[in-house]
Amino acid sequence: MSAPLEAVRTLLVTSQPDDWPHGWLASRTQLAVEGDTLQLSLTLPFAGDGVLQALQARLSEPLLALGPWTRLRWQLAVQVTALAPTGGLPLQSGIKNILAVASGKGGVGKSTTAINLALALAAEGASVGLLDGDLYGPSVPLMLGLVGQRPDSPDGQRMRPLSxxxxxxxxxxxxxPDSEAVIWRGPMASKALGQLLHETDWGSLDYLVVDLPPGTGDIQLSMAQQVPTTGVLMVTTPQDVALLDVRKGLAMFAKVGVPVVGLVENMSYHRCSACGHHEPLFGEGGGARLAAELDLPLLAQFPLLLGVRQAMDAGVPPLVAEPEGELAQGYRALARGLAARLYFQGKAIPESLAVHRLG
Ligand SMILES: Nc1ncnc2c1ncn2[C@@H]1O[C@H](COP(=O)(O)OP(=O)(O)OP(=O)(O)O)[C@@H](O)[C@H]1O
Structure with a gap:
């Protein structure tokens, strides 16, 4: 390889996100020089449009300085790889990755996180579905402004999801109806999620985000087991009681071999909408301590903001209301980090097999 191309490789080695395996970007990027143009081709196997855009913006100038070339041609794309689900379940037809969002206790913002994460994965270049399996308090219809709607079933067999x-x-x-959902118990409750998953015609999806019911009891566990999950994201507040429940949850998921990929700390601090003052209403540093103790990454922290509650109640999540805003960017960083982590920790299913099995 010529010296200028070697220099490009060296630049790529030092330019990738810290949590990717060393040298991955450099080995994955194809380089070619044609006339006065350096061509860089990279296809990311996980959601990450933001990473690609940032790389292009940050590297264009230094790359031009390295070569005999005077122009760059970028060929960047996201093409999500199917990963083997845990628990020995077969891949769900058409769905490449299933990501469950769980919480040790109710009211910590699990649904808020699941919804914004799903929208953020889509913003990062993936095709995404959201399955609200929180049968004790499904909040997705309200939070996406879909109250009163129902999926139809053109073939009388499977439901067509709403868009x-x-x-x-x-x-x-x-x-x-809400009144019926809350009285579901035992096997009927735990079967509901599997049924909803299989009886929905999802088409092809890169990621299906599943909002599990709060808590980590038998029902949540058997729900998670019926779904060919790629990984679980746990949502918590920094409060001690919430953290205690996360520990229980992790122990349960570990027992059945469903990997928890990371933690999100929600309501980390209250930011006053009038003066901007920060106040740690639920204590400080809880998520970080727990993450260190459990050797899990704390993938994101979100403040308690009046605007979040209002936006979710109005059915217009921050990702939609203010896609360039700080919160939306936070969720997109979470989506990228999580998607990359799933990929690097997971086992890719060879494309031929995935296509065959997905077909
Ligand atoms: N960061 C935040 N700032 C302000 N309000 C929030 C935040 N996160 C969530 N909320 C609000 O808190 C309430 C509970 O959130 P959400 O329904 O997402 O929690 P949950 O853990 O899914 O609850 P449940 O146990 O009922 O399923 C909602 O009204 C939501 O809008």
């Missing part, structure tokens, strides 16, 4: 803000959506809340 909202670029993602496909199905929720237990579309199908049963």
């Amino acid at each position: 909202r803000y670029g993602i496909k959506v199905n929720s237990i809340g579309f199908l049963v």
